[in-house]
Amino acid sequence: MAGRGDIGVRIGLSAVIFVLDGPGLSVLTTHAQEVAPGLPFGPFDPTRHRTFELALRAFVTAQTGFRLGFVEQLYTFGDAGRDTPRAAPAGDPARQVSVGYLALTRDALAPPSADARWRPVESFFPWEARRAGRLPLIDEFLAPRLRAWADAEPGERRRRRVEALFALEDDAGWNEAAVLDRYELLYEAGLVAEAARDRPEPPAADDAPLLGQPMESDHRRILATGLGRLRSKLRYRPVLFDLAPETFTLSQLQAAAEAVSGLRLHKQNFRRGVERTGLVAPLGRTTTGTGGRPAELFTARLGAPEDGHAPGLALPALR
Template identity: 65%
Template sequence: MTAAIYGRDIMTDGEHLVPACPNETQIGVRIGLSVVIIALRGHQAVVLTTHAPDGAAALPFGPFDPVKDRTFELALRDFVAQQTGFPLGFVEQLYTFGDMGRASPRATPGPVAAREVSVGYLALTTGSHADTRHDARWTPLFDIFPWEDWRKGPPALLDTLRVHLLDWAGQDAKRRSRAETLFALAPECRWNEEKVLERYELLYEAGLVAEAARDNERDAAILLNDLPMTSDHRRIAATALGRLRSKLKYRPVLFDLMPDEFTLSSLQAAAEAISGLSLHKQNFRRGVERNALVSATGRFATDTGGRPAELFRYAGPDINGGSAPGLTLPGQR
């Protein structure tokens, strides 16, 4: 099988795209697929992780075979089921990753000196109790991104980050402005929960995450008590979390994480677990009711530890077939 990439004829051996001419240097493109599978466990957002050959935490990932695989998504669903025993539900493509100079997402080792490119996906599921085989496990998202959890106010490690980021910025006004804006380090700066990728990229640029030290073959500058990941997988996870936080506000994606029936308290806890924010209870409920996102079931939950709470279900799209709106996220601060 032949194809053209960057204006050159290449062949595929099933996993790699390589030059058609045997006398040419075998430099091609290896395509991998990575997926960020998010669920809720208690009041925590969790992501399904496996382990890379080097033992580091990894997203479920695998190769795309241009001969065997009909589509990226079908290939993704197949290898995730094989690696984790977990069937995927909702899936959305995120972005294509593979920047030169960074440890790009590696699909599989091989004999060809190939440029690694990975297509990232976001997947949501209502169940975190799946029979995860092999080494797959559910990892709290805020173990990976501890600076993103503002449910109890600014996280404690923000003081450490402030010192190191401002030291890195030095007299560079542009660097200082980026750090203050993204991490709300100045009184006039408001925390924007959607800027997950931008914050991770700034920490990478400043050499404050382990992946930056790894890619530049030096020791990590500080210990953030975070969870590094193999290759570029934490960058992909940051992209997914930022995308999901943004979508909360204009699409009812939160209900793809909820069981069929739920209390309004559990719905708010789920919104807080994803957004990393503490939400105003009455304003949140008024927003849910105003947008007609839920309908009462007439039943009550008795395992709340207090008064029985009414159970609701997602009301679905409007009667005209339009898409339901997202959620209002009224912060406490």
């Protein structure tokens, strides 16, 4: 039997829902009054909900008017000191544990709920937007601050992390899937708003604004986990077709891959990689909707592969 001073556990569910919205990747957010945007979030009630996933689908529809398609569990977030999400009653001392889910949709229509909206992912992680090449944000703003932060600790551990995660050397490779690692490093360095909010003493004042749009609770960490998972899955599962339209040109498919990965891809190498996978089939017709010469239309060919493993897409980035 739990003692009087014991702290219980409250289980909540958070949804990271992505859509291709115009030229970029967007995430569904919800708002309560004037607080920072958050992910759709709701409590799990074991007396009412048979499974986590059914509970997630029910409260996302209730909060946003949106019905989920593809859903995959991400991770369980239960660190002590998490800011209490709005779904937990005020003054409740229970430890808040949140089970995060990744969801994808092709439907970029405005959500019917006034408290829900699509927001560009890059507004939360501006350092992840590399489709136009190497970012001045990293070279001019982040690099000097991160190096100064690394030099404040004896040894090479911090500097190695900074150099590897943000590819500060000219010949260093960028790991597009390391979204969470980069966010957590910026948190440690005091360069994101959540760090100032969560620490007893705020970081030293700087002459530049803190990076990206903050989110309530630890929802930006959950979002980083979802974006990293989605980018990783591009390489070994055909998840891009859960976001792309049912018919597309190869240029449109490449644009979708660039929006998700945040990378600028090599056109001919990307097309050769797509053809090798056998994941697309020509429809025998063309479209002039791309603004140039007529382009051939394709659709996804996602039957069960002979070896039981559906391949992903190569991401031949232009460095």
